[in-house]
Amino acid sequence: MDSVAKQEMSNIDKDTGFKFFFKNFHLLFFKPSLFFKDLDLLNVPLLVYISLWLIGISNAVDRIDQKLIKTDLGTVTSSNQLLLDGISGGWIVFFLMVAGIGVFGAFFVWFIGGWFYNLRLFWSGAGDFDKVNGRLIYVFSNLVVAIPHIIVLLVSATYYQDYASAFNAEEYWSSLIIIFPFWAIYVSYKAILANFTVIKWKAIIWFVILPVLLYMLAFGVVVWAYSNLA
Template sequence: MENASKFWIQLLVYPKEFFKSHVLENKLKYFNFAIVVFCLGYGIDRLEKQLVKFEIRGILDKLEFINTWTGFWLVSLAIGAIGGYILYLIGGWFYNVRVKWSAGEGNLEKSRALYLYSNFFISLFIILDSLIETIIYPIPYDPYSYLQSFEIIAIPLLFFFIFHSIYISYAGVTTITDVKKGRAIIWFLVLPILVYLVVYIALISILYSYF
């Protein structure tokens, strides 16, 4: 347990040393665990967004089972098992493409490891957030509930892990691959940040216009 804690703390706090020690030397510890966390986090995230869409379309009441905690977790597991693993494969492949666009020599296995580990803490946060919500809220999504103090804390934490994951990715790719840093800044820092900003601004605008 202590070794596992050190492993993940090193990834969070010292990503350059982490990738040198583990990915560069092909010592991929807890890799299957990271895949499970990634896939489940993806499943939860997709379902949460889908519940909002169902409410906007006025069909959430017809899909009552999904908006129970039992249904929510079962559907999230199903989505994650299929869609999450597909995303891991495609996301790792595109990560490798970006390495090549950054004038680096591609390595698909290494790129998938970089992609997976750099997204670990976002996925873990999503899972832990949903576990806490399962305890304190009666249903997964209530469009009529007020913003709670827990959510006020969770939202900035989510943004922290999102943008920190971008830093982890950049630190990893510039440490264990031969990319040119100028190009890597564009493909692994600037563009990912812009994509997240555009997506969340668009989402907030849609929700604001709806309510």
């Protein structure tokens, strides 16, 4: 670590949990190497549980979006119609729905997502390492996507009568959230380099190139589907 980074690290308070998180929240986005430098500061159960829940909520909204896209493209199923009926009940119903789904989704984020993240670390040459640390990086780097996503939802709730209206609105400012999955890739990669000894070119493949291609493919499929099938 260079002298500037060492000085910045020494200026970070050694508070743990929420106090550390909120004092240094900006570092998560702009200086992830410093934010993740001491993972013990983040390894606080309640903070991890709440972070997992927020990610679970964001993932639940993504699943709802997928069903709404299929509905727009004419693929209407009974489950899609049930979902439409539910989210048309207003924002309170919508937020209760995604909050409940988010609780269950949190388990998949930690166990399944964290397991595959650690597997990619192993494939990147990390060798024997603390699997909890890998999961902590996976969780908190995903907040880079989840928190802006939830903020956009809260702002949308002040403009539209329900989520279906917000989803179908012809505005583009909310599309800015597509930036954050790519930003999260950067955050995750920098956190890995700050905590693990990896083979750099392998880490770039597993944590930069392939995730970027996956997101680009997903966005491309959606654009193609609306252009050709709607």
